[in-house]
Amino acid sequence: MLHPLHDKVVAVYGGTSGIGKELTSKFTSLGASVIFLGTNQEKGCALQDYINTQAGSTRAVFHMCDVTDWASQEALYDVAAKQFGKTVDIVIIVAGILESSDLLNDAEQDGSYRTLEVNLAAAAKATRTAVQHFIKNDKPGLVIHTSSIYGFCGAPLAPLYAASKHGIIGLAKSYGTLFRSTNIRVNAVAPHFVDTPMVSGPSKDVATALGMVPMSRCVNAYIHVIENEALNGDVITVTAQGMRVEPRYSDPLYEKLDELCSHRKAFILDEIKRRFNV
Template identity: 50%
Template sequence: MQIKDKVVLVYGGTSGIGKELVCKLLKLGAYVVFTGRNQKNGDDLKEELIKEISSKDEESDDSRVLYHKCDITDWPSHILIYSEVKEKLGKSIDIVIVVAGMMDSSSIIDDSEQDGIYRTIEVNLTGAAKANRVAIQHFLKEKKAGCVINTSSIFGLCAAPLGPLYAASKHGIIGLTKSYGNLFRSTDIRVNCVAPHFVETPMLAYGSKTVVDKFGTITMDNCIDAYLRLIEDDTLNGDILTISTEKSYVEKRYGDEIQERLDRVCKKRREGELDKIRDKFGYPN
C-alpha cells in the first residue's frame, strides 16, 4: 500500500515512536490522525506540525493533521475517532498503527489488588485489541483495503522477569496479530506487528540502564523504517517484524509445523468465519 494521500491513524502519537511516525508520515504525504491522553501535548504537537507544513508552502490549515484525545481502553473513544475523521477530512482511515503503551513497574510482592497494577495489560493488550477490532470492522464496512500495524517488543518474544505483566501484554499482541493475519490472509486486509529491541524513547527510562547499555539500542530511523515496510509490502500479513541491533527480519510465519497442522484441521472453521463476515459486510471478496 502506498503512503501518499492515505489517511493514517496513529494511537499514541504524542511521544516516542508514535511521534516520530506522525512526523515521518506527514513528510511522506499522508493525512495523519494521532491520539494521546494529554490534551496540551497533542495540541502543541499539532500546532508545531501545521507550522512546519505551512513553511513548506503545502496545505497551510489543519487539513492534513488531526489530534484526538483518546483513552485506548475506552470503546466509544475509538468509534468517535472514525466519525470525526470522516466529518473533518471527508475521507476514511486506510492505515491504523497502534503504538500507545505503558511499562509495568510492579513487583510480585505488591498487593494484587493495588490500584492500577493491571493497567499495563488494559492499555497494552485490551486497548490494542479494541483498536484492532474497530479498525477491521471499519475496513469491512467501507469495503476497502486496510492495514493495521501493532507494536510488540523484544519482551513479546522473550521473558521479562522484572516486568511480567508488560511481557504478557506484548506476547498477547503477537498472538492477536498472528490470529487476525491468519484469518484475513489472502485478502487485502492486513494485520502485522513490529517487535523492536530497545529504542531510545521516554519509556526506556523505566528499564535497567545496565541491561540497556550491555544489550544495545536500535536507532529510531531503523524502527520507523520497519513500520513503513509493513505499510508498503502487501505480501506481509500476520507477520512479526523484529528489529535488533544487527538487523531486521520477519519471524517465522504462524509459528511452526504445529500451526500448519492446526490450519489444516481448522480450515473449515476459518472459512466458515470468513463466510459469516462476507454475509454481514459483503466483503472481503
C-alpha cells in the same frame, strides 16, 4: 513515483510521544493525513500545530483518547472522515505503558493490571474496530501492532508487560492468518530497546549496554510493513544490528490444524461481510 502512504489516512495510537510521535511526523512528510491519539492534550495540540504549520495545510489531527474507552476508540473514524473527507486506511497501535509494581503485593486494585488493559485488551479492541471499519467501507486495510523484545522472552521485573507483548504477537499472527486470503493485513513490529521516554533509569543503562535501536530504523520497520503487501500475520524484529521478518512457525500439526479451521475461517469472513452488507 508516489510513496504508498501518499494520500492515505493513518490512525496512530499513542502518537504524542516516543515511536508514535516519530511515526506521525514521518507519515505526514510522506503525504499521509494522520489522526493521532493520546491522553496528553497539551502535547497533542502542540504536535498538531507544528506539523500543520510546516505542511501549510491540515495533515495531522489530534484525537484525545484513553484507549481503554471503547467509545473514544470508535469515534476516531468519524473524526478522521470529518477532518480529512476520507476513511482510515491504516491503523498503527503504539500506545503502551510499563507496569511498576511490587510483585509481593497483589491488591485488588493493583494499578499494574492496567498494563494488560492498555497494552493488550485495548489493542485487541483497536484491531476489531479497525477490521470492522475496513469491511464496512469495502476497502483494503492494514493494522500494525507494536510488540517488543519482551514479546519473545521473559521480563523478570515486568512480567505483565512481557505477557502483554507476547499477547500482541499472538493477536497479529492470529488475525493475519485469518485475513491472509483477503485485502486486510495485520502485522507486528517488535523493536528491542529504543530511546523513548519509556526506557529510563536502570532500563536505559541496560539498553545502552546492549545497544539502542536508532529511532530511524524503528520507523523504517513500520514503513517496510506498509510497503510490502505480502506481509500478513508476520512479526518484524528491530535490533541495534538491523531488522528482519521473523520466520513463520512451521509444524505439520499446526498446518493440519490451520487446514481444519479453514471452513470456520471462511464462515467468519462471510458472516462479517453479511453483517455489514458488503
